[in-house]
Amino acid sequence: MADLSINFAGIQSPNPFWLASAPPTNTGDQIMRAFDAGWGGAVWKTLGDPIVDTSSRFGSIDVGNSRMVGFNNIELITDRPLDVNLREIREVKRKYPKHVVIASLMVESKEDWRDIIKMCIDAGADGLELNFGCPHGMCERGMGSAVGQEPEVLKIVAGWAVEFSTIPVLVKLTPNVGDIRVPGVAAVEAGAHGLSLINTIKSIVGVDLDKMVPYPVVGNRATNGGYCGPAVKPIALHMVSSLGRDPRVNIPISGIGGIATWRDAAEFIAMGCTSVQVCTAVMHYGFRIVEDMIDGLSNFLDEKGMKSVNELRGKALGAYSEWGDLDLNYKVAAQIDPEKCIGCDLCYVACRDTSVHCIHTAGEPLIAGHRAPTRDKAIAKATATGVHVPWVDWDECTGCNLCSHVCPVPGCITMVDDTRGKPFESWNDRIAKGTNKVPGGLRG
Amino acid sequence: MTPQSHALPAQRLESGIADSKPNFIPGDAVAEANRCLYCHDAPCVQACPTGIDIPTFIRKISTGNVKGSARTILSANLLGLSCARVCPVEALCVGACVYNEWHRSPVIPIGRLQRFAVETVLSDGSAKGLLSKAKPNGKKVACVGAGPASLACAGYLALEGCDVTLYEKRDVAGGLNVTGVAPYKMNAESAMTEVEFIRSLGVTIKTGVEIGKDIAPAKLVDDHDAVFVGVGLGADSKLGIPGEDAAGVFGGVEWVEKMKLESGYSLAGVQRAVVIGGGNTAIDVVRELAKLGVPDVAMLYRRTEADMPGYKHEMELARKEGVRLVEKAVPQQFVLAGGKLAAVALADGREVACDLAIVAIGQGKLGAFVSSFPGVATTDKGLALGDPMSGTTGNPKVWVGGDVTGGELVVTAVQDGKRAARSIAAALGLPSRDDSPMQAGHR
Numbered sequence: 033m034a035d036l037s038i039n040f041a042g043i044q045s046p047n048p049f050w051l052a053s054a055p056p057t058n059t060g061d062q063i064m065r066a067f068d069a070g071w072g073g074a075v076w077k078t079l080g081d082p083i084v085d086t087s088s089r090f091g092s093i094d095v096g097n098s099r100m101v102g103f104n105n106i107e108l109i110t111d112r113p114l115d116v117n118l119r120e121i122r123e124v125k126r127k128y129p130k131h132v133v134i135a136s137l138m139v140e141s142k143e144d145w146r147d148i149i150k151m152c153i154d155a156g157a158d159g160l161e162l163n164f165g166c167p168h169g170m171c172e173r174g175m176g177s178a179v180g181q182e183p184e185v186l187k188i189v190a191g192w193a194v195e196f197s198t199i200p201v202l203v204k205l206t207p208n209v210g211d212i213r214v215p216g217v218a219a220v221e222a223g224a225h226g227l228s229l230i231n232t233i234k235s236i237v238g239v240d241l242d243k244m245v246p247y248p249v250v251g252n253r254a255t256n257g258g259y260c261g262p263a264v265k266p267i268a269l270h271m272v273s274s275l276g277r278d279p280r281v282n283i284p285i286s287g288i289g290g291i292a293t294w295r296d297a298a299e300f301i302a303m304g305c306t307s308v309q310v311c312t313a314v315m316h317y318g319f320r321i322v323e324d325m326i327d328g329l330s331n332f333l334d335e336k337g338m339k340s341v342n343e344l345r346g347k348a349l350g351a352y353s354e355w356g357d358l359d360l361n362y363k364v365a366a367q368i369d370p371e372k373c374i375g376c377d378l379c380y381v382a383c384r385d386t387s388v389h390c391i392h393t394a395g396e397p398l399i400a401g402h403r404a405p406t407r408d409k410a411i412a413k414a415t416a417t418g419v420h421v422p423w424v425d426w427d428e429c430t431g432c433n434l435c436s437h438v439c440p441v442p443g444c445i446t447m448v449d450d451t452r453g454k455p456f457e458s459w460n461d462r463i464a465k466g467t468n469k470v471p472g473g474l475r476g
Numbered sequence: 477m478t479p480q481s482h483a484l485p486a487q488r489l490e491s492g493i494a495d496s497k498p499n500f501i502p503g504d505a506v507a508e509a510n511r512c513l514y515c516h517d518a519p520c521v522q523a524c525p526t527g528i529d530i531p532t533f534i535r536k537i538s539t540g541n542v543k544g545s546a547r548t549i550l551s552a553n554l555l556g557l558s559c560a561r562v563c564p565v566e567a568l569c570v571g572a573c574v575y576n577e578w579h580r581s582p583v584i585p586i587g588r589l590q591r592f593a594v595e596t597v598l599s600d601g602s603a604k605g606l607l608s609k610a611k612p613n614g615k616k617v618a619c620v621g622a623g624p625a626s627l628a629c630a631g632y633l634a635l636e637g638c639d640v641t642l643y644e645k646r647d648v649a650g651g652l653n654v655t656g657v658a659p660y661k662m663n664a665e666s667a668m669t670e671v672e673f674i675r676s677l678g679v680t681i682k683t684g685v686e687i688g689k690d691i692a693p694a695k696l697v698d699d700h701d702a703v704f705v706g707v708g709l710g711a712d713s714k715l716g717i718p719g720e721d722a723a724g725v726f727g728g729v730e731w732v733e734k735m736k737l738e739s740g741y742s743l744a745g746v747q748r749a750v751v752i753g754g755g756n757t758a759i760d761v762v763r764e765l766a767k768l769g770v771p772d773v774a775m776l777y778r779r780t781e782a783d784m785p786g787y788k789h790e791m792e793l794a795r796k797e798g799v800r801l802v803e804k805a806v807p808q809q810f811v812l813a814g815g816k817l818a819a820v821a822l823a824d825g826r827e828v829a830c831d832l833a834i835v836a837i838g839q840g841k842l843g844a845f846v847s848s849f850p851g852v853a854t855t856d857k858g859l860a861l862g863d864p865m866s867g868t869t870g871n872p873k874v875w876v877g878g879d880v881t882g883g884e885l886v887v888t889a890v891q892d893g894k895r896a897a898r899s900i901a902a903a904l905g906l907p908s909r910d911d912s913p914m915q916a917g918h919r
Binding site: 096097374375376377378380381393417418419420440441 | 507510511513514515516517518519538574575577578
């Protein structure tokens with residue numbers, strides 16, 4: 033079994049699975065149950081001056097029959113007294129010395145940062161995470177994303193924390209910026225020991241059309257919240273990868289954003305993360321999901337012949353390039369398996385209305401000289417069973433991939449390599465050769 | 477005008493039979509609707525005799541546009557409520573769903589989703605004004621019989637602005653939907669809500685008026701611009717064996733009507749019932765008897781189970797409910813003891829004891845009645861002769877459709893009624909409208 037343990041900026045963790053600073057890490061009792069379930073670490077719900085929360089404070093997006101595909105909250109930082117949280121941090125670390133406890137912090141003045149950092153270190157925290165990401169409520173008070181969106185301010189405040197701390201300092205970044213590398217590099221320059229991202233995305237999750245109030249409804253008003261859950265994973269992956277491949281970023285990254293399964297985690301790690309943090313999936317299903325995350329990641333590493341999760345880190349990062357460096361001669365074509373096809377024709381209508389109309393029904397003719405490898409079988413099945421099996425004209429197919437995404441039948445539509453020996457040529461190659469002019473433009 | 481069609485008596489036996497597929501609650505309807513793949517050129521639509529755009533109405537349920545969903549359904553099929561409940565969906569839309577080819581179950585419950593949409597708009601008042609209606613055009617149309625074919629024809633033509641009157645010899649309108657549908661599929665009250673919907677489209681319903689007795693067919697034709705004859709089928713066929721007239725022996729359709737509509741009818745004391753026949757009416761009757769608590773229900777069929785014309789999935793349900801099938805049972809006579817029914821004697825010498833016997837072997841044809849309309853011909857089997865795509869007959873003012881022409885399903889009767897409505901509208905020179913409901917669905 034592969035070794036899942038990691039070292040994050042000097043912090044040893046039994047596995048890369050941490051709970052993000054959020055409602056599931058509000059109390060010592062929750063965190064101890066999470067550790068019992070298998071979580072390697074937890075970032076305590078942000079400490080600072082206790083706040084007052086609204087009711088309600090969560091909103092959700094369902095897609096089809098899938099609940100909480102996207103999730104939104106307007107909850108603030110901890111509402112519990114600081115001394116209670118610190119006492120519980122101490123208790124957790126005493127009972128679970130090998131597990132990671134990171135204190136998330138959000139205060140205003142330099143003195144407050146100095147004092148709260150000392151208290152957390154005294155309580156036994158393994159690291160600190162500076163919450164420069166919260167995009168609702170706290171930012172109106174000059175904290176959270178208000179700091180994360182101003183690189184100069186971020187650098188100053190992070191610099192204080194680094195100065196006061198004797199344990200690793202992680203800076204948690206807000207995605208509500210134009211280029212994540214700007215605050216990321218500012219944090220590195222401030223001396224931070226690690227980055228964690230993304231915090232939630234500023235959002236309005238929906239509107240109650242009867243009350244004419246956005247969600248989540250608080251009386252007859254609402255405010256913007258922070259968006260998270262599976263829907264934000266692609267945004268998070270991009271931001272993590274942007275920092276992961278930036279040579280200026282030489283500190284470890286803790287990936288956050290829509291991670292719900294071992295596969296999500298593996299993707300974040302392959303794009304450069306050392307640890308991952310989870311919140312929404314736990315809010316949806318409870319701490320128990322980590323069992324499959326550990327089991328699944330471990331099995332995956334074994335299958336790939338990797339002895340440690342550290343071997344996975346950054347594996348896919350090298351393949352992330354600029355568009356101009358992609359191979360324009362690489363070609364795939366769609367192939368519909370007539371055996372598996374159930375005749376819903378979703379691929380047909382998607383190709384017709386969105387792409388190049390290269391998918392045809394059994395009765396349609398094939399253009400002379402064109403290739404359509406599955407046409408005969410499609411016609412045979414359609415004739416024998418009445419099932420509307422379509423086929424693909426390979427000389428019309430641009431390999432866009434849309435049909436394979438709309439097809440509901442696993443493995444029915446595959447994309448087959450049709451490059452046919454053409455050499456690699458990117459747009460940047462064309463620029464270099466002076467062959468980058470495509471006829472039909474504004475100037476002919 | 478006083479609505480007469482709601483005059484259902486109290487204390488009817490069918491009230492004791494529960495709905496086997498209760499209506500969905502909104503959340504469940506949306507969850508089921510979300511499972512639909514929304515196929516292009518969907519096989520379910522092809523399989524629907526009326527051509528309801530099923531993927532579209534299901535998608536509208538999933539988006540919360542139930543009113544729009546019902547409009548999609550009712551345009552193509554004005555009797556979308558009863559069809560949702562009585563259609564043999566396993567043999568039609570559900571049987572054609574791509575989930576079958578996918579080997580995924582359960583298949584989309586199309587009938588129940590359709591019921592949800594239509595029942596919602598019929599109960600919350602949003603059915604009013606749902607379908608586009610033309611201004612009155614002064615054309616008078618009579619529909620003879622108030623079953624599904626006539627109701628559909630009448631409703632569609634009322635929407636085109638015609639002055640339509642339905643003539644029904646019974647005291648209640650609705651035809652077999654009210655008198656003949658198995659209560660676990662749809663009870664008479666539910667069927668009446670649909671009749672009331674058709675009435676709300678502007679149709680005048682005259683019950684207790686028998687054409688041929690109260691009004692001569694020729695006069696009816698003279699007094700109207702068009703006449704649609706959708707009278708269905710006649711009385712139960714008889715075995716023609718001794719004892720058939722004894723108390724305790726009923727025809728299938730006769731008994732179902734009694735069970736559904738007769739106040740105070742009871743099965744008290746019935747221990748053993750036999751049903752003779754192998755079609756869908758026979759299966760309905762055995763299931764009804766079993767659900768009503770008759771301890772021993774036997775179905776007597778003259779050949780083997782494989783030869784039975786009734787739906788296999790229905791027979792399986794009957795068996796689960798405790799019905800036993802007696803194969804190769806050819807009744808020879810009804811045996812009486814002390815003046816009361818005691819058994820059915822079979823040709824091979826067997827006797828099946830019973831104190832209730834129901835003969836469900838088909839219904840007579842109304843060819844003679846149809847022929848009383850000048851110029852209307854019948855087949856040698858006694859079916860009305862009409863063009864299958866339009867219902868036109870030898871009389872340019874008379875159209876026919878539904879079971880009287882040989883159909884067998886509510887949904888095919890509705891399609892007949894819709895086709896006749898289109899043909900009548902064209903014959904009367906009514907202007908075509910872009911949003912005319914009767915133009916929806918299959919030709």
